[in-house]
Amino acid sequence: MKKTRRHFIKNTLVASAAGFILPSETFGIINPTKNMSSIVGHGNFTYNVDKEWGVQDPSKTPVNDCHEMVMDSNGHILMTTTGTNNDNILVYDKSGKVLKSWGQEFPGAHGLSIMGEGKDQFLFITDPDSHKVWKTTLDGKILMTLSRPKEIDGYTEDEQFKPTETAILPNGEFYVADGYGENYIIHYNANGEYMNHFGGTGNKSNEFNCCHGITLDTRDKSNPTLLITSRASQEFKRFSLNGQHLETVPLPGCSICRPVIHGDNLYFAVIVTKTWDSWDGMLAVLDTDNKVVSLPGGDAPQYLNGVLQEPIYDGKTFRNPHDVLIDNDGNLYVPQWASGKTYPIKLNRI
Template identity: 65%
Template sequence: MNFKNKKRREFIKKSLLIAGAGVITPGLSLANNNNYQIQSDAVVGHGDYKYKVDKNWAIQDPSRIPVNDCHEMVLDNMGRIFMTTTGVHNNNIIIYDRSGKVLDSWGKNFPGAHGLTIGNAAEEQFLFITDPETHKVFKTTLNGDILMTINTPKEFGGYTSDDLFKPTETAIGPNGDIYVADGYGENFIIQYTEKGEYIRHFGGKGNGTAEFDCCHGITLDNRNPENPTMLITSRAKQEFKRFTLDGEYIETIPLPGCSICRPVLHGDNLFFAVIVTKSWGAYDGMLAILDKSNRVISFPGGCEPKYQNGKLEEPIYDERTFLNPHDVLVDNDENLYVPQWYSGKTFPVKLHRV
């Protein structure tokens, strides 16, 4: 059983034991991929953020390019799209061009390949890959050469065994510092120098204002370049939390009904995948687009966003566009690319901006 299936089953068991404690009601049976139907050229989204669905963008021969759970995507300086997918085959990283053609694939050391972050060093780019299954974070070249490995942190007493470290995401600070989100583990954010030297940790699992319940995603928010911050998911609580670069809590941004993967910034807007709204045991999910004031302005794959007395109403899945979307990539033409997690091993979907 792979790591995500374990997490899904653990979640369902826990939710059944804690009746009424959570906002998500998991299904007792898993959906069948044969029920997945999306209209060709269907238009989704709201207001100025509408998109045409391209379900055939990345369809491949699964005997040559197999995928299991597809997790995250990034764009390099050459316009190539890198994606993480799980499994023991030699394509934990798949590289596409913007037409959906596979250019290359590599990686068999990351069977639980999850978070994917791209950064720059001098004139070269590099990747950070988080793998909660092997309990490691890897820094690699764009060709797959491993440059650095971050293991279970030993610098503080948060980890009594290596397997408690289950990192899900990384972010890179303005000075090159590395922030690791241990979203499936102990829910700490661990800050390192660019050489991998421990600086500090903050967060941890709990219900306090500066704690998390699944710090699944993290990104540097530099929309205010004079005061950059870290924006971090608390997925089970359906909210973002904002911290200083030194780990001081600033604010909480509630998004009821949205189990958030990772924050993705493009211009003044914040994008993210809502992996589920109601059920972890059936196909679900949509995308969300927020303006600079953290107000949802479009739900591609869901209902029109509505607010009641300043509070977001829980969105409703359209039951046809996505199968548990896990991330969203925005290209320079504002098209969206969406890898999907529990989706019957489907390939990513492209949304063309209209």
């Protein structure tokens, strides 16, 4: 799956250089017209789509692949985007205005996690291209840098470490998911010192096929666990904090990025359903029983004998959505990968 993803990127760049014409739907980058007429989702999770929410002047605020978004305690929205000639972190307000941008140290900026309160909030940024993880302040001061964990025999070269995501515990300990590398989940203490690891590449219950995303699930406050995607296998897994496999939840047809929890519900960006060679994807909303209850950007979720049937992309809403951020009003913000350098869009909860 990783080779396929890179193959798609290479083909996209070649096509662009040859004058490949993008579809007429430009998501508001050129000659924007306000578009709030599209309604997506199902049941209690339906939304009006605003494709112009995050649109900027690309000559002033350029983006490439937009990967992930988090919200700080002031309601500001931070987003990672790739590139060597642009800032890799954009900071939006809720209206879609860019307040500032910073950081050109993270050209492959991918995962973005936030923790802490008020002035003590901090970020973790993963970059599989630079083979590093950074801890920073909200304005970009680097506090910690991690490279490949030499304590693990599975790594012999720095380039094998291609981290995609982090999950942070309240005590400052954190986990790094090496989703584009060796598929280990590495556990560190608050000082960035190696503690232990689990996982690895494979199809066993305690292994992963692209552990792209990880999050701490505290919905059961007495028993916090880790949710970890195995994206190429179209499933996610639950582990104890010490790395014991607890359950696997298949989502057929859904190549899911990272788990995002809001209230009692679990959200995923489904980056693709059928093929990496064309724009695709949707969002998935799951209840506490891990049943899909809404598929914004796709057809209504259907189950047959308890098994989710592969969803169908609506052909218009998204271009490879890579993450989803949920605000306190239940609105969704969605950055997109390999989408023709589009800016994030917003789904207003109905």
